[in-house]
């Protein structure tokens with residue numbers, strides 16, 4: 001009798017593990033994802049305007065100028081689309097792998113949602129009113145309306161609420177499952193939320209202590225270098241968190257979709273830990289041409305940036321191991337025969353696969369940019385824009401799209417029909433082709449000197465500027481194609497969320513290889529956080545003290561628009 | 562074990578190469594917060610070799626770990642003084658003493674003692690250094706005069722912040738130990 005009971009209980013557990021979705025947790029994730037994809041839609045439409053403006057085909061009206069559009073595009077895509085997606089996805093991962101969110105965690109999630117929504121709305125209103133045309137980096141001494149900065153504060157508060165919720169969930173699970181390993185997806189989530197908390201601390205200091213008092217007129221001037229440095233400690237880390245989120249799907253989800261196993265549990269965790277400890281200090285590579293930072297410090301930071309390349313290379317290796325293993329088990333023969341066995345017609349595989357491929361040129365470009373002399377060639381040119389459309393617009397965004405084709409049906413109690421899958425595959429090809437085209441054109445125009453963040457101009461028909469035009473036309477063409485991609489993707493999301501046939505969808509998590517045991521030491525989050533603090537201290541103490549103590553006179557606000 | 566010894570020795574030799582040493586000593590924080598700890602780490606790595614070579618010595622003189630940790634504390638405290646850092650730069654004999662004392666009189670005894678200490682003593686040592694580091698941090702940040710002949714005030718301030726942040730790291734660790742009971746999780 002007991003045995004039967006135990007059996008029934010474990011069966012129920014199993015069923016929950018595979019199929020179970022807690023409806024309340026699903027609602028939370030659904031809300032985050034909906035905001036995320038609305039941001040994609042709006043941001044994409046703004047991107048279209050930018051693209052055809054830079055192609056020289058559209059002059060934007062004075063009530064919606066290029067820089068306003070660019071500010072909205074940057075913020076909506078790099079912050080709202082990516083951030084809301086990351087939180088929604090990881091919260092459903094926590095719920096799914098840790099047996100449902102605790103009620104108080106769910107509450108923290110909702111509080112976080114409310115606060116960041118409120119903040120986002122304030123920010124967007126200010127941008128649309130042309131009161132905050134400061135681009136997503138909001139570098140001082142350009143000064144926006146104080147409400148814009150208050151909006152940012154609320155976004156950050158919301159993020160903190162979500163981070164704390166995640167930590168509570170993880171700690172509680174570990175208490176109830178002594179000696180067990182945190183499931184790998186939750187491990188990724190923990191790392192990502194630790195980084196998210198760490199990096200938002202920097203931007204919080206920037207906004208609360210430097211910018212707000214200055215924008216409210218309490219102080220007259222601002223330390224520009226310090227603000228930029230604090231911003232990039234945040235900005236750099238943020239995009240790496242979006243990347244870590246995508247990587248989690250490559251390691252954990254993709255192997256399951258192709259019917260394979262995890263690569264190696266311990267080493268996967270090592271990659272997460274390495275990315276968490278070494279990430280924040282990469283921020284300086286965005287300031288390679290900034291004055292006031294000594295050569296020695298810049299040199300050290302080249303090293304710090306390249307250090308992140310190592311776990312990335314491990315990732316590239318790991319993913320091909322996983323794919324080859326799965327392909328061979330399905331009977332793939334020869335050096336490359338296994339490739340044929342992969343499910344190329346499945347959008348849940350195809351989209352993240354192309355995303356991974358994109359990371360190869362994107363990473364190589366990143367290594368070039370982080371090098372002092374090469375950076376001098378491409379700094380602030382369209383090259384950089386090409387680079388982050390490969391990293392974010394392809395690697396991250398396409399992975400998120402791939403996730404959406406199972407995560408949204410999963411949380412909505414619906415299924416991905418073959419027709420929708422087909423549409424997804426088409427969307428994937430359109431998006432990939434368009435991004436490659438646009439990014440190629442951006443890189444090339446950048447090498448020829450075309451500046452970024454500059455609305456269309458021929459500089460009085462200067463020959464060099466006219467030479468960029470063919471590439472600019474390509475950018476415009478890419479932008480039109482991409483907009484078609486955005487529309488299809490948005491349609492797919494809405495359809496899967498509200499209209500697809502009802503049914504149950506799997507949350508695909510790959511099993512371990514038999515005999516793969518995990519080192520318990522990987523669970524020592526206290527140690528990782530201390531190491532993180534030490535590395536950050538090593539990187540930031542000397543330059544920041546220098547920036548404060550040897551500061552030039554501060555800058556009064558400037559409004560160039 | 563031999564591997565650890567070799568790594569430690571290699572690290573020691575690397576740190577002693579004149580261009581490496583003079584680069585690390587050219588920046589105050591790197592001198593105190595990288596070169597010196599790395600010398601101690603070199604000693605930590607080499608310790609098992611000495612423990613094997615001279616088991617009786619360690620057994621006899623460091624039975625409960627207290628003498629070793631006291632020696633460690635004394636050596637480290639000595640090197641926390643601004644004056645000693647200055648002298649290491651000006652007097653070759655002091656520089657040599659630094660390269661001997663930190664690995665062999667701090668690193669080796671630390672490794673030999675740490676396992677012998679009770680949890681209470683371990684946390685006591687960390688707490689002690691947290692307090693000392695907080696003190697040193699405030700000292701270096703707020704003292705209005707240049708303490709070293711060889712380093713400018715700006716470097717002193719950077720060093721002060723490095724001390725404070727190290728102390729913050731240790732406080733995080735101590736809080737973790739105080740409030741998180743690993744047996745609840747493992």
Ligand code: HEM
Nearest residue numbers: 044047048050051074077135136392393452453454479482
């Ligand atoms: C419909 C798809 C998209 C199009 C047509 C597009 C196009 C553009 C263009 C033309 C620029 C302006 C370059 C300049 O003048 O400096 C730009 C900037 C930018 N895009 Fe996109 N993009 C798209 C999607 C994305 C996605 C998915 C992301 C990120 C997830 C993204 C992130 C950014 C960022 C961060 C900037 C920089 C804004 C700034 O410099 O302040 N874009 N994009």
Ligand SMILES: [Cu+2]
Nearest residue numbers: 236282283285
């Ligand atoms: Cu970066």
